[in-house]
């Protein structure tokens with residue numbers, strides 16, 4: 001067995017933005033005395049998805065039957081599986097239409113085109129296999145990726161971020177878009193780590209880094225605040241589902257607000 005840590009990068013259905021983000025990290029070159037890249041089609045055409053690896057980084061959402069088989073194979077051959085980016089961790093923005101018929105969505109985008117694969121509704125990787133660690137973002141921050149990889153390489157385990165974007169927003173001293181402009185900012189329920197990028201440009205957060213845990217985020221409180229600002233239940237749900245359509249708690253909590261009244 002190689003003494004180097006064996007790493008694989010795998011792509012499912014996505015815009016490939018996460019792959020590009022990782023491929024542009026010069027720092028990965030400095031790791032080559034410690035790590036062996038076993039699979040990465042974006043940088044090596046002869047990559048082999050069948051090789052065993054210590055760490056598998058998977059980006060993209062599971063959107064075909066072939067990808068279901070692929071993630072199961074990766075799980076069997078990897079010691080640690082990391083889901084990379086909003087597509088792999090939350091199903092991506094392509095899950096926004098998950099309550100619609102796949103055939104209807106397909107027809108809208110592809111018309112009558114025939115394909116060689118068997119399409120499915122987009123799902124996060126965790127729907128099919130156990131995921132050991134998640135790198136949030138669309139795409140993930142370079143620092144998050146290097147922190148996780150570096151931590152794995154020294155035989156340790158990276159910490160999760162369990163506080164919301166609002167914390168970073170306050171630290172930056174941004175004016176609050178929700179309070180001052182009345183816009184439906186999702187920062188209070190979204191995993192921090194982007195240094196409140198969007199509010200920093202005076203744009204409301206749309207939740208690309210996924211929802212913080214139910215025990216630390218209160219979707220119902222935020223939904224109530226949105227309701228007070230005049231948004232309808234449907235508008236609130238549409239907003240919250242842009243990147244979090246697979247969150248099972250979301251609908252339940254927003255429904256609660258509208259059933260209970262104020």
Ligand code: SF4
Nearest residue numbers: 014017085086087138
């Ligand atoms: S998470 Fe965002 S950047 Fe990454 S593949 Fe999906 S859409 Fe592209």
Ligand code: SF4
Nearest residue numbers: 166169176177185187
């Ligand atoms: S702008 Fe958004 S992220 Fe920033 S403090 Fe207000 S609600 Fe939170």
Ligand code: SF4
Nearest residue numbers: 194198205206208209
């Ligand atoms: S502010 Fe929200 S939408 Fe913008 S990058 Fe951060 S998590 Fe994503």
